[in-house]
Amino acid sequence: MPEAAFVAALGAVFEHAPWVAQAAAARRPFDTVAALHAGLCAAVTSAPDALRHALLAGHPELAGRAARAGMIAADSIAEQARAGLDRLSDSEYARFEALNAAYRDRFGIPFILCIGRHGRASLLRAFEARLQSDPEREMRTAEAEVFRIAAIRLGRVVEEDGTLHTTGRISTHVLDTVLGRPAAGVAVELVEVVTDTETVCVARAVTNADGRTDVPLIGDRPVPIGVYEIRFALGDYHRRIGTNLPQPPFLDVVPLRFGVAEPEGHYHVPLAATPWSYQTYRGS
């Protein structure tokens, strides 16, 4: 691939910093996306400090004025929107403004986080934790987050090669242990538990003949760190197949609550159930 095309294709991977792609272009060709990513990161770490600092300084704030005004890169808009940062209440927005200001005062750069890897609760926890860090360590942390963001953007640009491992998965299946077969037609809902009182629906699906959902509840992207519940409409399933149930049934909507700590991990959370018992585990 000619240098110009290479830079054109990858210029957006590091926000407002096509110079990274240019510097890496000299090292072509790269066998894998992982090698390409390593090459881009090396281009950064071997650059003069001023340039490295500029790379960080050029990043948009989370839920910042620039973001509200749409003055940030397309990828950032999408990433912040996926994290719900474009739907903040005024009080939440104010909180981000305050944290952004405090962080910028302390470190002289915007707060940079690969938000695709965080749910809203863990994002705020991370923000407050890093405000306590020391400048030297924080520069490295911010750069590491920039590299993570780049890896995810790169993964989207270069489809076919999975060597970057930037995505995780939440999947499930439902087994009817009364009949000893998969439970088909069970409605399942994945919600993120943001706080004790606030949950956000992330995905809805219905199990197929194999008791699985046709696609993972989350896939092809990092699983945001956080707490989730998969809710299974088990009572509806049993009513439909004609099981005689009390009113209310002992098991109706069954919630399985679990935490995700590795955004690149596979969380398979199955349900094996009868109308009177169930079990789950982290499967594979």
Next chain:
Amino acid sequence: MPEAAFVAALGAVFEHAPWVAQAAAARRPFDTVAALHAGLCAAVTSAPDALRHALLAGHPELAGRAARAGMIAADSIAEQARAGLDRLSDSEYARFEALNAAYRDRFGIPFILCIGRHGRASLLRAFEARLQSDPEREMRTAEAEVFRIAAIRLGRVVEEDGTLHTTGRISTHVLDTVLGRPAAGVAVELVEVVTDTETVCVARAVTNADGRTDVPLIGDRPVPIGVYEIRFALGDYHRRIGTNLPQPPFLDVVPLRFGVAEPEGHYHVPLAATPWSYQTYRGS
């Protein structure tokens, strides 16, 4: 027991109707509380229709003006309070007023329900369902509820004899299947799930050395029909015994959601768990 003492002791079992105890007194002695209860009910069903109707008409409305004004029997005050009817919001109070009025218009008696056997959601469902009934059947239903109320009051008066079966139970125990022994010191909370957004804490406890709570989460009274969640602080338990957990842990607070349809039943809902799996069932 002399008749006067008998009437004095049991006069309050049928609200504002000591005549029931008087009529039953003739049939003394009774071998069991069940026999005594049957005797009192027989005294009602063999009474003239006018008297039977008066017995129903004399009952207080649920969350009615009389209740608010404290003009009802002590037992009724306690029973309505336990069901939370003394803590209704104005809109909920208005709804009860409307239902009470509609019911009284249709059937000429107040709505009578053994509220000890209903959670708030099932109480309203029952109220609306019975508004659709026909007068003849509804009289019998109301009388049957009066008999249930009497049985529970009787059970409190006569301690030692369990023949009435007016009480149910919710109990649990927690098993640590990593160590193959009961999990001690696990905080558990029982909440009633009133609506998707409203839950009410019913009981809190901590498991003892046998992995059980010292007393049932609900006992010595009917279990109100409804949906419940037992929430187990499993993550805290594992942290305390030094298990190495991710942050957030895969299992932290584990909710077991189940429905209760038989107020006089025993619902034993155990948790057998590791940091990565759990199972439950309706046990005995």
Next chain:
Amino acid sequence: MPEAAFVAALGAVFEHAPWVAQAAAARRPFDTVAALHAGLCAAVTSAPDALRHALLAGHPELAGRAARAGMIAADSIAEQARAGLDRLSDSEYARFEALNAAYRDRFGIPFILCIGRHGRASLLRAFEARLQSDPEREMRTAEAEVFRIAAIRLGRVVEEDGTLHTTGRISTHVLDTVLGRPAAGVAVELVEVVTDTETVCVARAVTNADGRTDVPLIGDRPVPIGVYEIRFALGDYHRRIGTNLPQPPFLDVVPLRFGVAEPEGHYHVPLAATPWSYQTYRGS
């Protein structure tokens, strides 16, 4: 395919009866193996009764003299050997001789059974049951078994097309619910439980990184009807990963015993275990 080649390829599918392939050749071409099989069966059922009877009469006896003397078709030798009929004790051999004689006396044909679908215990049960049948029904049963045998032989001749569904599967996987991940390196053994005192080892394997065996314990052939045990060396696994176990451990070799009734079914029998608990189910 020219008729001669067609007959040459399929002549052995019906034992000692190339005429079946010849008769079916007229109906070429066949889209699928299932269609081909149907064509061969139709050639039989549309043949004169004498020929149909000769087809059955020409079949070898199970564990019969001809088999012992090696005077039967190669496929039959292999099938009878797989069922262990070439390793019978003298008393077992005598028993087969007696059953074969009784059957031939009663029906005038040898006992025909698709032995690939039966374990040794169910084979004898089927033999004794069919001795009680009536001649008319037994002719149809024997012919149906001939068609099953043909389907399996056909499945071997024509590799690539799975439309015949003549094969089943026994598979497993092992989950370590203490660590919440697959249990690798667990030795598993599949035995057929022939009688209370006799078991025969069918397969041995060790679980891989995904907690599964690289190939099914039984696959690419019917699963013989019978009772099986999968035995998991769970104690060895826990010792190897350094779990502190009592001596003897609570769980050492874990046997999962289950019956197979559908030779063409998939029996997935997983083990989810800690050193103190386990569970299994028929999975998918």
Next chain:
Amino acid sequence: MPEAAFVAALGAVFEHAPWVAQAAAARRPFDTVAALHAGLCAAVTSAPDALRHALLAGHPELAGRAARAGMIAADSIAEQARAGLDRLSDSEYARFEALNAAYRDRFGIPFILCIGRHGRASLLRAFEARLQSDPEREMRTAEAEVFRIAAIRLGRVVEEDGTLHTTGRISTHVLDTVLGRPAAGVAVELVEVVTDTETVCVARAVTNADGRTDVPLIGDRPVPIGVYEIRFALGDYHRRIGTNLPQPPFLDVVPLRFGVAEPEGHYHVPLAATPWSYQTYRGS
């Protein structure tokens, strides 16, 4: 209690050594059986070495000539019989003879073991292990076993006081998780797994309305160290309640295999099952 009666009652606790009871008599009264046992043991450990050695030397050999000839104390006869030592094959008997001789040559006393705490397999393992011990340590080990034997005999003499903890328990219960209630009428059998090919039936029972056996499968005595299987006739139960099962059923006789390492422990091994799944754990 007068000294004579005291000695008469306890004389047999230490085999052929009434002097132990005599020496302990001086320390009367004892508050608990545990205190009494401690007093008897102290009488031994404070006796001259010659006497202590004589106490050990006076013990009968396991499955020795004296035992065969009935020349040993009644308690020993019963204990050796319970361990099956009176039913040894000639080769097993010869093996014990050889071990007894080797042990006596090496240590100058008979091999002493509290056989009530061992199954046949663990008894032989212990025998071979202790043959490798050194004389000094072996004297203490043998004396400790004499004290254990005394504790068990004492426990039988003095009924009502449980302070000695010389007994363990194996119990079970069966839960029908299809119906969410205890499984009544399930035949269960407890067998000791002596070797891969030899099992010995220890107890049979049928579950009652609560899904439990009326008495523990083993209780009121130590649970012999060893490997056991509880076998549940689950298929018969499902047939009886009218469940539609394949032939053979997926689950018919369900074996739960487990090891016992603490003879004084409580091993509760429940079965929660459907026709297609089951789970077990060491419960409490």
